[in-house]
Amino acid sequence: MPALRPRYEALARRRVGALNESQAASYRAVGFKSRGLATHTNASRLLRTDRMRQRIAELQEQAAKRHERTIDTIGRQLDEAHEMALRLGQPGAAVAASMALARLYGLIANRSESRAASGFEACKTPADVIDMMIEEAGTIEAALSGLDAMRDKLMKRMEDRSIDQPSIAYCSTA
Numbered sequence: 001m002p003a004l005r006p007r008y009e010a011l012a013r014r015r016v017g018a019l020n021e022s023q024a025a026s027y028r029a030v031g032f033k034s035r036g037l038a039t040h041t042n043a044s045r046l047l048r049t050d051r052m053r054q055r056i057a058e059l060q061e062q063a064a065k066r067h068e069r070t071i072d073t074i075g076r077q078l079d080e081a082h083e084m085a086l087r088l089g090q091p092g093a094a095v096a097a098s099m100a101l102a103r104l105y106g107l108i109a110n111r112s113e114s115r116a117a118s119g120f121e122a123c124k125t126p127a128d129v130i131d132m133m134i135e136e137a138g139t140i141e142a143a144l145s146g147l148d149a150m151r152d153k154l155m156k157r158m159e160d161r162s163i164d165q166p167s168i169a170y171c172s173t174a
Contacts, residue, residue: 004055007031012052016059020122022135023047040134074104 004012010030018026027034027043034042046052078101085093102108119136123129130143137143 004051008046008052009055011046012055012059015047015056016063020119022131024131024135037134037140040131044138071104075101078104 003009007030011026011032014021014026014030015023021029023043024039027039027046032042047056078097082094082097082101085091085097099108120129120132123132133143133146134140137146
């Protein structure tokens with residue numbers, strides 16, 4: 001694939017590397033200037049182009065191959081350590097190698113491990129939630145439609161549980 005402009009390349013690389021970041025945040029982080037909804041719109045429009053999609057796919061493929069090679073290499077090394085520990089009569093070292101293999105392949109997680117917040121978990125303010133809803137839904141109208149559907153489901157649940165319904169003002173998107 002022909003080289004992308006430097007900022008486009010930076011955006012493609014950032015989208016592959018910064019998995020918990022919104023398109024708009026990536027767009028701003030690489031130096032594009034826009035505000036508000038225009039940032040979301042411009043980022044989405046640029047990222048949907050064929051050139052950007054192809055480049056992101058290439059970068060993802062490269063990252064997956066690197067990750068696979070790294071995991072395979074470490075796995076082989078731990079297998080060898082396990083075999084050596086058994087040959088040398090060191091059961092503790094063999095168990096340690098087995099446990100490391102299990103953690104490497106995701107079969108065991110340390111209690112101290114915590115995953116980074118993503119999506120709505122990363123939202124700290126109501127504005128962050130709104131931005132995330134618009135990004136997830138694609139448009140403001142789709143986000144409002146989703147909110148209307150959630151409100152309807154909540155009202156139905158309240159009716160099913162025979163809870164007195166408070167008077168709730170309903171905002172129409174029309």
